[in-house]
Structure formats: C-alpha cells, structure tokens
Amino acid sequence: MSAVMKDKAGRQPPKKLSLKQNYEMLTRGLGWEPSYQKKEDIYSKLTYEGIHIHDWSAWEDPFRLTMDAYWKYQGEKERKLYAIIDAFQQNNGQFNVTDARYVQAMKIFLNAIVGLEYASHRGFNMLSREFEGVGPRVAAQMQAIDELRHATTQIHALSHYQKYFEGMSDFPQQFDRTWYISIPKSFFEDAQTAGPFEFITAISFAFEYVLTNLVFMPWMSGAAYNGDMSTVSFGFSAQSDEARHMTLGIEVIKFLLEQDERNVPIVQKWIDKWFWRGYRMLAVLAAMMDYMLPKRVMSWKEAWEIYFEENGGALFADLERYGIRMPKYYEQTIHEKGHMSHQLWSTFYQLRKAGGFGVWLPSEEEMDWMSEKYPDTFDKYYRPRYEYWRELEAKGEPFEFEGLPQLCQTCQWPCLFTEPEDPTQLCFRHSKYKGERYNFCSDGCKDIFDDEPEKFVHAVLPVHQILKGEYFREGADPRAEGFDPMFEALSYMGIKPGVDGGLFSEHVDAKKWEEWTGRPANIHEGPVSDAVRKTG
C-alpha cells in the first residue's frame, strides 16, 4: 500500500529521519548562534591555554550516540548490573573470593576509585559547559553521566564489602585525607583546575587512552581470576563506556593537532606531564597486581610491556606524523618496570601502622613466582630483603619504619623510587622557588613543578599537615594528657588505628574470614587462627 496516512487536518506525517539525520538533530542541532551575547563571553575559557581552534564542526564523534539512545543502553546495563550485584550479596559473594588478602586490595581500589570517578564526572560536566563545539559537548556530557554512574556502582560494591571487612566505612574521608589516596586525589584535582583542553588531554588521552588498559585488562581479569564477580560485573558494565571514553581521547588529540600547528608543542607538554603523573599514580596498581592478588594474572612488568611498550609505542609511532613524540621520561618507566612494585610493597609493609589495609610478606611460593617474572631484579635486590624480614617476623620482631616519610611535592608518594639506573639508591631531586625548597621523587615530578610552581606550592601534603598539627579532628587537644598525634592523625584520615592497618596475619579481617569461611585467610601460608579445620 502506497497511500500515506494523513491526520485529521490532512497533514502528512513527517518522514522518519535517517540515523545520521537523527544524530545531527539531537547533537549538532542543539547548538545555536548567540544573538545578544558575544561568543567569547559565553565560552570564556577557550583561549587562555594558547590552543587555537578554527572549526569546531571538524570534531568527529565515531559513536554517533544520541542522548535518547544513551539512556536506553545505559538503563539496560544498569538493570543487568544490579541484578548481578543483588545475587552477589544474597549469595555471600564476598566469601567466594580467593582469600581475605584480595579484600585488602579492594580497599585501596574502592576507597580511591569512588572519589576519582566523581571528580571525573565534575570535570566532564565542566567541559560540557566550556566547549564551544556541540559534538564534544554532548560527548563530555555523556561521559560525565558515565562517571557518576560508575561512582554510584562502586559505592554499592563498597557498601556490601564494608559490612564484613574493616577499612571501608569512611571512604569520603579517606579520599580527602589519607596519605596514599592523596596521590590519585591530587592527580585529578590538578586536572580539574587546569583549563578545558588540558583537562581533556590529561584525562581522556593520557589517562584513558594511553594508560587505562593497564587498569582494566589485568585488574579486571585479576578480579575474575580471584572470584570477585561484583567487580567483574562492574567491569563489563563499564567496558563499553570506557571504549567510548578512549575514543574521545584519541579524537581530541587528533582534533587539537589538526586544527593548528601551534597546538602541537602545547599538547606535547601536556602529554609529557600527564603521562608521568598517570604513571606515578599507577605504581599502586603495580603493587596490587604483583603482591595483593592471591592468584596472579600477569606481572606488572608484563603488563607494562604489552600495554605501554607495545601498544603505546605503536600509538606514538602513529602520532609522529603530527610532530608528537613519545612522552618524556618513558625510558625511565622501562628501567623501573622490574623494581616499582617491589619498592612500593616494601614501603607499604614498613609503614603498615599508618595504612588502612593489612600487609604481609610474600611466601616462598610467591617469591618463586617473582623470581620467574623478574629474573633480572627480584633475586638480586628484593629476595634478600624479604628473606631477612621473614626471619624477623618469625622472631616476633617484624621490621618497621617508625616515623613519617618524606613526600614528593608533585606526585605525593613518599620518595621511595630509585635513581633511573641505580636500583640501590633512592632518587632525590629538589627545586628552590622564591626562597622555598621543594623535594621530588624523580626528574619527571621536578619538571612538572618547575613548569608551574605557582600551582604546586599549595599542595596538601599529608605528612606536612600532620607536622603542622592540621590533621587533627575537631576538638582534639594536643595539650591533653596522653595525646597521641599519630592516633589522632590516622583517625582524621578515616583509618582506625590498630585495626585497619598492620600485619595481615594479626588482622581482624583474617581472623573473621577463617571463622566465617573455614578457609585460610592467606592461601599461601598456614591459617592464622584455629577456625580452619586441620586435615591430614
């Protein structure tokens, strides 16, 4: 039948739009030319960073995703995800993970990631306001909603784990105040307080496109391998979002580089900065992969080789035609790949009383795995240390760092990393700025400070906050009898002193795990309590 149905007034219905037209209407069609306000007043933050854009319509959105389709897809994903999380909770899924050490890793991950996703959501909302082009504004708006969705999901995961395990009840305080979570927090706040083009280069390109595969691939497979279905389901649910975010990352770089030659050195500087900041932040992931996953998927070194040296190398080879080179100091990441996880875990171990999670020494079996994965470095530099520390533990005198560490002004890690080509010597750099002295863990962090000292002089360094007496809860009286500044500072950070941190073998999580599951809290060592039935 070819006759077209007409309505009562005799009008023909509109033709159904093609997908492309629909996309145009629902994205590009949302923009309009202002008539009574100047464009430069509306989009006031687009020029001060020195970036030149000539044609916003050249922005490609390969997903052609419209808001109506976005809500539909995301709604479906949410329903599936919450069905799985519900089943996880009903079936006590928290006890199906390999052992209670896995939960210690989750504490770092969840306490940090919720605040990061939320910060990211805020950043992308700012972009969706500040960009002049409609394509990138819509893309940024969707990503802002994605990030908020991820934060919400992670709070649900966390709220279930924290009913059974210590150290997760104060995640907003931990995010704002804990010394090792100040590292990712300062990373994101540095980006949020930059201009819109630096933010999107930092987060969408340097982090999401270049580095996130390291978080996603090995860490999510690690979750699956260790029976954490809650995190795996989240991973699947977030994966299609991440694909979109990564695409935004590569699109923005190409767009900026194609728009004007003058953008190239600015973008290169941002890539150098944000690659280094992102890499330093991921040190925690290296320790989690090599030490905290009871069943390991791959070593940090292997992950770095695949996801950065191979994939990242190919990416930067592609970008060469725009005049972009590999990020500055990438060679150093290759020197460090055989050391970083060991240096960080040693740090967490000896600072354990100030941590929000239990720590342990690698067992004989685990050390053999490390010897195999790190043939050039583990036996030579780290095995002797762990063997000595195991002796001390056996004597009941575990090794400990008593006191506070010196932090890097830029990345905020304790200065724990070694000289680029000498793994027997800690690396120290410093700068003087207007008569004030600043310490750094590396050339990369020093360069970042030297480029923008105005921004980093007011970094909130938790160690200095403690020494200034600013990390005390309201009403705390340092003159009161028996006042313990470390107890007070940890409480301020959202860490329960004497409960959340310390040796895993003495940790309440380990004891309760064995009581509730009848399985050892550490599959590589004997049980820590009498609750595990002895066999044989």
Next chain:
Amino acid sequence: MPVNAIRDDYHGEFRDRQENFGGNQVVSFTWDQHMMIATPLCLPLEPGMKFGDVVQGILPGTFGHHPDFEKIDWDKAEWIMDGESFKPDFDKSIEENGIPHKGLVRFRTPELAGLNGTHN
C-alpha cells in the same frame, strides 16, 4: 615557564612555610644505599637542636632497625646535602649547620653495604 591561568595574578599560597610549623623546621634524613629503609625520615625539629642530638637521639628510633646501624662509625660517615658533600658539626645546631627548612640530609657509610652486600 609560569603557569597558564585565567587570572594573571594567580598564585597558590606557600602552604608549608616554616612559620606554619609552630616553631619547628622540617628536615629529612636518609641513609644512602640502604634500600631496606624505604624512604627518608621526615622530622619536625627545633632549629636550635644540636645536630649530634638528632643523630644520637632520634635517628636510632628509625634507622636502628637496620642491622648495619650499630656498626656505623660516625667519624667516617660521609654527608651530602642538596647533592653536595658537607661536614656537619655535631655540636652545632641544625640552623648553624645551614640545613634549610624541608632540607634533606643524606649520610653514607661506604664500608657498610647492607644485608650481605646487597645494599638492602
């Protein structure tokens, strides 16, 4: 290069200036090539405190957990500050020894090479 900011006069406050530490200054100490101790020890010290009192009275609390520490001959120890060697006077104060706020003092004991010579 200065920071790129919306306002030309943007500048963060100097959050960690010495006067914010209640009369103390911050000084870090680290023992070169003894990697078992993960990071420098960051201390709040009275600028008038004798250098020798820090070495004898405070450092053992942290570095003393290392088996080499009791073998240190302080007369032979080498000292480095800001990449240059220096000779602290144990009887003089932190301030008189020219150690700045947030300064890092490194000591070296070349005859002690850590656990079984591994620099651990």
